[in-house]
Amino acid sequence: MSEKTKPYALITGASKGIGKSIAYELAEKGYPLLLVARSEEELKALSDELQVKYGIISDILSIDLSINNASLKVIDWIKMNNYSVGILVNNAGYGVWGNFSQSALGDQLGMMQVNMNVVVELSHLLVPILLHEKQAYILNISSTAAYQAVPTLAVYSATKAFVLSFTRALRFELSQTSISVTCFSPGPVDTGFAARAGLSALNKMAEKFNMQPDEVAKMAVNAMFNKKSEVIPGFTNIISVYANRLLPKAFIEKTAAGIYKI
Template sequence: MSQAKSYALITGASKGIGKSIAFEFAKKGYPLLLIARSGEELKALSQDLQLNYSINAPFLSIDLSEKEASLKVTNWIKMNNYPVGFLVNNAGYGVWGDFSKSSLSDQLGMMQLNMNVVVELSHLLVPILSQQKQAYILNISSTAAYQAVPTLAVYSATKAFVLSFTRALRYELAQTSISVTCFSPGPVDTGFASRAGLDALGKMAEKFNMQPDEVAKMAVKAMFNKKSEVIPGFINFISVYANRILPKAFIEKTAAGIYKI
């Protein structure tokens, strides 16, 4: 039964929100294409999903931030004739710290993964998605997209790009078979903070963190319901609303205080 369904391509599928989204699709019987850097983790996840949900779950271990990685992913899809009906642009990371003192290569690598890969895969896969009677693009952004965040300056800017791009793409594809959704979670209990260098905020974040499984369930539901833009969690929604009505200088000063070095 599951093989009659189109495949869901998930980037950053080996851990965190991406891994939880993979399980959400698997529970619904959809075959998966799992993309991430860590081959061993992808292999273990693929075996787990195939064993417990009787779905096909091939994987491709690749660093999406490398040149032409998106094209390699697309060629892999075409070579194996995978009928892709879902594109989940989830891969991404943050770099925390004073911009002028941070590694430029780290900042540029983050921009490549958080923005360029989203654009590249969307552009390359729209023709493939269009072959399905109904297809979906789910872009994972962040509540950081709705404001400038000092010490997360480039990260918040990349997520603002994802939000804006998704809004425009949704409009352009409105008369096609492809529905486009932007999902913007706040703090989630994943390895994001550790990679960004935000370990000092760990204890405070625990009070507000949502769980990956909870977030993934809401994201997939929003996608299937063809929502345009979703911010999960009451506190996150209120914080974004506050960004719209309070002075930007106040919001940025508050954010700087939270994420201060």
């Protein structure tokens, strides 16, 4: 497949972290990119670099996905420019740390909008477009937090459990079409997630267990192209997820509460 015939890959949360590294991975493979995030300056710098380094087409849209109807604006942008999209990477997301009852409701709802609603909205709006491709992909980025309740990250872990469940069901529904759907659930990654969430305790712990965005992105893209259903990167993360299934939930929640305590 030549570069000109390759469809665009739409990546949300593309300005930093895993999303940025996925952009590099796909650009290296010759895919034209549609990069979406809040920071126009960071997006433009990344887009310019990828175009020079890999010779691909890269366009950007600076938008706050936590705002209602943001997904509709993304789709309007795609249709207005007649982009042929063959890959959707739902990567945008963040966490809010703290006791639920003491956290601002607006912060929690904004997180739910980005972590869940945008994933559903973009998937629903883009499926008809993806179906035009001989082979298309949806890659949803979840988290190992999807596999357990996490006190002080109560809503965040619930949003990631939603993404995991939604992805598996959507994969089954689309199994007889040209669209392959993959859920990728990393553990701690050196992306600045803990700093944004206000989780200083995790910053210290993560230094020992962090995976790097580049290695995680490579695994995620490979999982997508290999049409995997559900992937957890890293041996330690796999063991922890399986332990969550075997050990009593009360024990797991108490342990998590100790790790993420305020």
